[in-house]
Amino acid sequence: MTAFIARSLIEKLVTLFFVTVVSFLIVHLAPGEPAQVDPLNPKFTPEMVERFRQAFHLDRPLPVQYALFYRDLFTGRSVSWKDHRPVLEKIAERFRNSLPLFVVGTLLTWTLAFPVGIRAAVGRGGAFDRGTAFLAYLLISIPGFFFAYLLILAVVSAFSVPVLGMETFGFEGAPLLNRANDRIWHLLLPSVLGAGSGIAVLSRYVRSQMLEVAHQDFIRTARAKGLPEETVLYKHALRNALLPFITMFGLTLPGLVGGSVIIESIFSWPGLGRMAYEAILARDYPVILTLNFIAAVLVLLGTLLSDLLYAAADPRIRLA
Amino acid sequence: MEAVHPAPLLEIEGLTVVFRRERERFFAVEGLDLAVGRGETVGLVGESGCGKTVTALAVMGLLPRPAAGIAAGRIRFDGIELADPRAGYPPGIRGRRAAMVFQEPLTSLNPVLAVGEQIAEVLRFHLGLPAGQARERARALLAEVRLSRPAERLGDYPHRLSGGERQRVMIAIALACSPDLLIADEPTTALDVTVQAQILGLLGELKRRRRLAVLYITHDLGLVSRIAERVAVMYAGQLVEAGPAAAVLKQPLHPYTRALLAALPGPHKRGRRLAAIPGAVPHPGARPEGCAFHPRCPLALASCRRERPPLACAPGGRAVRCPVTAGIPAPEGPRS
Numbered sequence: 079m080t081a082f083i084a085r086s087l088i089e090k091l092v093t094l095f096f097v098t099v100v101s102f103l104i105v106h107l108a109p110g111e112p113a114q115v116d117p118l119n120p121k122f123t124p125e126m127v128e129r130f131r132q133a134f135h136l137d138r139p140l141p142v143q144y145a146l147f148y149r150d151l152f153t154g155r156s157v158s159w160k161d162h163r164p165v166l167e168k169i170a171e172r173f174r175n176s177l178p179l180f181v182v183g184t185l186l187t188w189t190l191a192f193p194v195g196i197r198a199a200v201g202r203g204g205a206f207d208r209g210t211a212f213l214a215y216l217l218i219s220i221p222g223f224f225f226a227y228l229l230i231l232a233v234v235s236a237f238s239v240p241v242l243g244m245e246t247f248g249f250e251g252a253p254l255l256n257r258a259n260d261r262i263w264h265l266l267l268p269s270v271l272g273a274g275s276g277i278a279v280l281s282r283y284v285r286s287q288m289l290e291v292a293h294q295d296f297i298r299t300a301r302a303k304g305l306p307e308e309t310v311l312y313k314h315a316l317r318n319a320l321l322p323f324i325t326m327f328g329l330t331l332p333g334l335v336g337g338s339v340i341i342e343s344i345f346s347w348p349g350l351g352r353m354a355y356e357a358i359l360a361r362d363y364p365v366i367l368t369l370n371f372i373a374a375v376l377v378l379l380g381t382l383l384s385d386l387l388y389a390a391a392d393p394r395i396r397l398a
Numbered sequence: 399m400e401a402v403h404p405a406p407l408l409e410i411e412g413l414t415v416v417f418r419r420e421r422e423r424f425f426a427v428e429g430l431d432l433a434v435g436r437g438e439t440v441g442l443v444g445e446s447g448c449g450k451t452v453t454a455l456a457v458m459g460l461l462p463r464p465a466a467g468i469a470a471g472r473i474r475f476d477g478i479e480l481a482d483p484r485a486g487y488p489p490g491i492r493g494r495r496a497a498m499v500f501q502e503p504l505t506s507l508n509p510v511l512a513v514g515e516q517i518a519e520v521l522r523f524h525l526g527l528p529a530g531q532a533r534e535r536a537r538a539l540l541a542e543v544r545l546s547r548p549a550e551r552l553g554d555y556p557h558r559l560s561g562g563e564r565q566r567v568m569i570a571i572a573l574a575c576s577p578d579l580l581i582a583d584e585p586t587t588a589l590d591v592t593v594q595a596q597i598l599g600l601l602g603e604l605k606r607r608r609r610l611a612v613l614y615i616t617h618d619l620g621l622v623s624r625i626a627e628r629v630a631v632m633y634a635g636q637l638v639e640a641g642p643a644a645a646v647l648k649q650p651l652h653p654y655t656r657a658l659l660a661a662l663p664g665p666h667k668r669g670r671r672l673a674a675i676p677g678a679v680p681h682p683g684a685r686p687e688g689c690a691f692h693p694r695c696p697l698a699l700a701s702c703r704r705e706r707p708p709l710a711c712a713p714g715g716r717a718v719r720c721p722v723t724a725g726i727p728a729p730e731g732p733r734s
Contacts, residue, residue, distance in 0.1 A: 295505040301460055302500075303520050303571065304493025313519075317510050393555035394509060 195284025
């Protein structure tokens with residue numbers, strides 16, 4: 079077990095190194111560079127561009143730039159080229175905003191998708207199954223941004239509550255209870271929307287997994303034992319049907335970073351996804367690369383977590 | 399007081415099982431009569447797809463729904479009706495008084511539950527044993543089916559066990575609540591020959607010790623002679639011949655049984671080609687009119703093509719569904 083963790087950590091470090099190299103190259107291969115964001119600006123003289131390039135080592139060879147960037151990242155000296163604020167500080171601030179959205183969205187997805195999928199599988203072909211299938215495909219096929227606007231219109235006109243941003247502007251001095259209420263209203267719509275398509279997709283997977291397991295021989299054995307139907311379904315079938323989702327759960331971790339660019343943009347939510355998007359437009363290399371690095375670390379940790387959870391859940395898997 | 403002819407433990411009368419698929423509909427079992435007495439072993443023999451397993455599933459109330467259903471007939475278990483569509487399958491029979499062992503030991507156990515739990519849960523549910531006692535009984539059962547180191551095996555998961563060991567665990571599960579009837583659906587088909595012999599020996603021993611009635615389903619006529627007192631032969635969903643095992647194997651009446659026996663390999667047939675039955679088993683949806691076996695039958699009369707022969711009684715407590723050979727014993731000894 080310890081040997082497995084140690085070996086896979088080493089493997090993942092090697093992978094991480096290649097990820098940093100490739101992402102660094104991709105960012106630098108992309109057309110445009112920070113100094114040329116606004117070349118037509120008459121105030122932006124060639125001398126200024128040159129100063130800028132020197133300040134951010136853009137005049138050095140690529141390998142040197144690579145080394146300098148990751149040296150700065152690990153010593154915490156990396157700063158955004160846009161506003162000269164430390165990158166880690168910027169990310170931490172946005173992370174605090176994104177976290178509630180991610181947590182609520184993930185909780186909603188995972189707590190609702192399973193009951194829906196299981197119920198649909200148990201009553202296969204029935205009204206609930208058909209109804210949820212219709213809803214699921216509807217949610218999957220309607221573009222998120224369009225659906226978001228419909229929801230915003232509905233909520234604003236029905237409840238007259240403002241829903242854009244993280245809280246209502248000028249509410250800082252309000253009593254705690256009102257502020258909390260306001261925050262929850264603002265959190266509700268983007269998380270429901272983010273969870274919606276997740277529930278739709280995941281519940282269909284859960285349903286097909288349950289149906290697949292229901293045809294296995296050991297389910298027939300459980301029935302032949304005369305066990306009550308609930309025991310057959312929830313003890314014998316469900317445990318086996320859940321195994322593949324353990325892997326998926328580990329892979330939700332990277333959603334912390336890239337999670338919901340579209341939703342954050344629509345709802346003016348100052349989260350990580352939007353920051354990444356804006357950083358790409360501004361060619362703010364340190365922010366892009368740092369976010370990329372964190373996402374890569376989360377993916378690798380997520381796969382390790384999946385492996386460990388899977389080994390804990392399935393007795394046939396032995397980590398060695 | 400013991401009656402001269404006690405009612406059999408399991409009595410199947412005119413069982414007809416229908417399968418519906420899309421607009422198609424066919425009979426997997428047609429008008430089957432079969433009885434298993436207390437402590438008796440009956441071999442149910444036939445080729446794949448002849449309705450043996452469907453019969454067993456009907457008795458256990460495990461027919462795949464909604465595709466399959468009992469269209470007609472009665473199944474009585476110790477006087478209790480099992481095939482009443484309105485009443486549903488009565489509680490306290492399946493897994494408690496009638497148990498089943500399946501053909502595929504490798505996939506019949508739940509891969510994520512420990513072996514001990516898979517036995518103990520039956521004891522807890524049917525007999526209401528507390529967890530500790532159920533575990534102790536599970537250990538005793540593993541010892542009874544001759545699994546080595548039973549106490550250690552309780553915590554093992556199925557993938558650590560061999561095919562034969564898994565089938566022993568399946569038998570232990572089946573026997574956990576001391577059932578009156580054990581249905582064994584080709585329990586040794588997936589195992590290699592030495593393990594097959596061990597499992598067969600174990601079943602014979604358990605049957606004697608526990609006075610267990612066994613319905614042994616197999617396609618292997620040779621195997622039947624070793625464990626069954628009576629034999630029923632099925633072809634295309636129908637019973638074609640039934641009677642005491644020794645008599646049926648020695649002097650088969652139905653042309654199908656004769657052909658099956660002739661197809662068995664044996665030491666006296668060394669160097670000869672194995673006799674195969676010409677033709678193939680008809681698909682249940684496209685069975686011929688008249689006798690289902692007539693296209694493959696060497697003795698078929700013109701009437702066999704039109705009329706379905708009834709099951710006729712033959713001397714020696716036997717029955718055969720053939721107008722040609724009913725009451726006419728075949729030549730003695732294994733045919734060559």
